[in-house]
Amino acid sequence: MDATTAPHHIPPEMPQYGETYHVFELMQAMWLCKHLSSNLVMVEDLIARKFSSLAEVARKHYQKMKKLSSTLLIKLIQERLKEEDCIRRGWILDGIPETREQALMIQTLGITPRHVIVLSAPDTVLIERNLGKRIDPQTREIYHTTFDWPSESEIRNRLMVPGGISELETARKLLEYHRNIIRILPAYPKILKVINADQPCVDVFYQALTYVQTNHRSNAPFTPRVLLCGPVGCGKSLQAALLAQKYGLVNVHCGQLLKEAVADESKFGELIQPYFQKEMAVPDSIIMKVLSQRLSQQDSIQKGWVLHGFPKDLDQAHMLNSLGFQPNRVFFLNVPFDSVIERLTLRRIDPVTGERYHLMYKPPPTMEIKARLLQNPKDTEEQVKLKMDLFYRNSLELEEFYKHAIILNADQDPYTVFEYIESGIINPLPKKVP
Numbered sequence: 001m002d003a004t005t006a007p008h009h010i011p012p013e014m015p016q017y018g019e020t021y022h023v024f025e026l027m028q029a030m031w032l033c034k035h036l037s038s039n040l041v042m043v044e045d046l047i048a049r050k051f052s053s054l055a056e057v058a059r060k061h062y063q064k065m066k067k068l069s070s071t072l073l074i075k076l077i078q079e080r081l082k083e084e085d086c087i088r089r090g091w092i093l094d095g096i097p098e099t100r101e102q103a104l105m106i107q108t109l110g111i112t113p114r115h116v117i118v119l120s121a122p123d124t125v126l127i128e129r130n131l132g133k134r135i136d137p138q139t140r141e142i143y144h145t146t147f148d149w150p151s152e153s154e155i156r157n158r159l160m161v162p163g164g165i166s167e168l169e170t171a172r173k174l175l176e177y178h179r180n181i182i183r184i185l186p187a188y189p190k191i192l193k194v195i196n197a198d199q200p201c202v203d204v205f206y207q208a209l210t211y212v213q214t215n216h217r218s219n220a221p222f223t224p225r226v227l228l229c230g231p232v233g234c235g236k237s238l239q240a241a242l243l244a245q246k247y248g249l250v251n252v253h254c255g256q257l258l259k260e261a262v263a264d265e266s267k268f269g270e271l272i273q274p275y276f277q278k279e280m281a282v283p284d285s286i287i288m289k290v291l292s293q294r295l296s297q298q299d300s301i302q303k304g305w306v307l308h309g310f311p312k313d314l315d316q317a318h319m320l321n322s323l324g325f326q327p328n329r330v331f332f333l334n335v336p337f338d339s340v341i342e343r344l345t346l347r348r349i350d351p352v353t354g355e356r357y358h359l360m361y362k363p364p365p366t367m368e369i370k371a372r373l374l375q376n377p378k379d380t381e382e383q384v385k386l387k388m389d390l391f392y393r394n395s396l397e398l399e400e401f402y403k404h405a406i407i408l409n410a411d412q413d414p415y416t417v418f419e420y421i422e423s424g425i426i427n428p429l430p431k432k433v434p
Helices: 013-020 038-050 062-067 070-081 084-089 100-108 123-131 153-158 167-187 201-212 236-247 254-263 267-277 284-295 298-303 314-322 337-345 367-372 381-401 414-426
Strands: 029-033 091-094 115-120 133-135 142-144 192-196 225-229 250-253 305-308 329-334 347-349 356-358 406-409
Touching: 070 100, 100 167, 115 201, 123 133, 123 167, 192 201, 225 236, 236 250, 236 305, 236 329, 236 414, 250 254, 250 284, 250 298, 254 267, 254 284, 267 284, 284 305, 284 314, 314 381, 329 381, 329 414, 337 347, 337 381, 406 414
Parallel strands: 029 091, 029 115, 115 192, 225 305, 225 329, 250 305, 329 406
Antiparallel strands: 133 142, 347 356
């Protein structure tokens, strides 16, 4: 993509495609930056067995990796991670990066871990553990005099002390490790977990397991497409306005869009006008054309949107999805019938000033003003009941259609409701474990 042509126009299909095919989370990984300890090797074995379906567990010995140049080693890793099984299943990588240069080189190639775990222990403990290592020259299996001593005498008799594990050599390697690790860690500020490895390996394993099973919010661009559903009077318009104000989302009120189309005397407005004059419902086909035009505009694609007032039934929901406008956050705002009646039937308007009042929550300041207040015919108890009945007649099907919808109690302070909605947008949706 040529940077000189910015700003770039994002096709409407791109965000939906990325979310549908998990483009932003394709490379889910855990990296283990380890110290030199046989106990940590055992922990890696446990994790590898737990995640037996993962494609690759890199187990290259420290000395062997040193013989390869960083460029060649990372190129080999990149080629392996591009293979189909790694892309499909994910991978565990161990022992690299060892330097900040390697970390930056890996990031440049687009190899992005989802979890980074650093196993840490005091140097004295690590030196003692390293001194206990033994190797089987026939199988190349590594054993330990304390933690993993073989039961067969034949194996014990042929074990050898590997080179490079003396106290002096181990101390030198640890010094090099400490110089490098403090420069590596800042490369992974939000996905890093340091675990104390000076404890039983099973405890270390379960701490690592717990961490890699957590879901971080993706650092990839997340464009909220929010749908607010609920009966008349549940506060959808207020919540949409708060979301638009705080996060810059495009506030899309279906009814308001139709009115604006008529006021602007647009081609859609000419189609809508006769229905308004006769106080008839505007056909879904016309509504979808108006909605599609607004949601396809560049600000809606780039900033995201919050839609309310549509869909009202299952057919409309299918129509919305068929045109590619699939919300990635859906909220149902539930309010008891009595609360809705109280909210709407007590609303009044001053015909002189145009000021809006509520006989309970925002009463008029004087008796003179109160005497001239009028009620909108749509706010009569009979009309409110009809709209509530219509919504609840279709709400069950809508809830089943939007399986990941979040259902909220909206019969509370509106800013408390907003906090719940905000939390549902910021945090990842819970995933069902099969």
